[in-house]
Amino acid sequence: MADRPLEIVVITQDTPRLAAGLAEACPEVIIHAGESASEVLAHAASAQVLMGLAQSITPGLVAATPQLQWIQAFTTGVDPLLALGLPRHILVTSARGIHGPQMSEMAFMHMLALGRGLPRMVDNQHRTAWERWPQRLLLGKTAVLVGIGTISEELALRCQAFGMRVIGISDARNEARGFGAIRPRSELVRTAREADFLIVLAASTPETRHLIDGAVLDALPSHGFLINLARGPVVDEAALIERLQRRTFAGAGLDVFNVEPLPASSALWQLDNVLITPHLGGMSDCYDEQLLPLIVENVRAFVAGDHARMRNRIILGEAGAAA
Incomplete structure (x- = not known):
């Protein structure tokens, strides 16, 4: 990464403690957190990374993030992201493996x-x-x-x-x-x-x-x-x-x-x-703790420019087709 600190927008829906945990583990990055896309929209212009449940990453938020390089989904399924028609240069990673x-x-x-x-x-x-x-x-x-x-x-x-x-x-x-x-x-x-x-x-x-x-x-x-x-x-x-x-x-x-x-x-x-049941399957009372190690590992790899080390990378257009 360049000398400028990495800026990450985190939508904290269903993960209220994750942003604080990430900030503590990766103090070299700047975290902008909010419970919805509308709450973090003002910070999108300077961010390079968006994080949140796949369904919480809206087309408007993506459009407001011109420097976007990476989206980290907090879900296993990323079909809402695939529907956005993202440019192929944008990295997409999922939370596969914790649910x-x-x-x-x-x-x-x-x-x-x-x-x-x-x-x-x-x-x-x-x-x-x-x-x-x-x-x-x-x-x-x-x-x-x-x-x-x-x-x-x-x-x-x-x-x-x-x-x-x-x-x-x-x-x-x-x-x-x-x-x-x-x-x-x-x-x-x-x-x-x-x-x-x-x-x-x-x-x-x-x-x-x-x-x-x-x-x-x-x-x-x-x-x-x-x-x-x-x-x-x-x-x-x-x-x-x-x-x-x-x-x-x-x-x-x-x-x-x-x-x-x-x-x-x-x-x-x-x-x-x-x-x-109202789509409760992936939820838990310790979801932040389940998710944090994966997110920290991916942030550190991204900051180091070692994209190959990032876990659960999705190839746009191919995700899940062979499940």
Whole structure:
């Protein structure tokens, strides 16, 4: 870098302590922090770096940053950034690799809640109704994980610890930790027939749009559940709603949607075989601490001009296509 200090704009949405931690670890850089793009817009003109959740980096903020060289996303998925049409000389890095614990626990929350009928229990509690039924175990059940990366590997290991059979679907990987078998996407429909839980974790790209379509949903057994923790467009939402209304399979746990926040008019809100969570999968009560080591490492590499050492660099136009 030149003698002039590096200036970084940090949007602190969901990461209120990260800017202070970064300033302490890298005192040689100048940090401008705010909770939204509008709060930091006045500092963009002199900044070379933007940081924040991918969805918080707005077109207006990018346009107001003429010296922009690097965007560090605080998310694994960077599809909102790819949609900005960024020049190819701008570096983009993600937070891939830190979300395994919280995403895995979210998957287990959905599996346990759906499989054991937790919403029914809560409703009974509100009605002071004492009702008992056999409790479905995860032991011996089959989890089919669509998309294989760090998150899927961590989830697969946890599924194994619960005595589950784990099958992965990927065109990019033929082996990974925790999986009993990995099959190509061409075998997704066949494999869905074996799923007690079909868990969607694939990146959102043009290639994965509606990867979970009507044919895949129709292949799910009557006792099977769909869990989407990836991105809304990976699942054909209209096809999903139609089949949930007809109860062709047991139900769905949904953390992501085509439109977020999920509109009040969505039929999903009214379905008693759906568990809705408001895109909480990547969040944790220690997210700043999980994220900070990665950010500090990348800032130090960037300041040193050693871009090859920066972790999770994204090649624009190719991100996630082979997940």
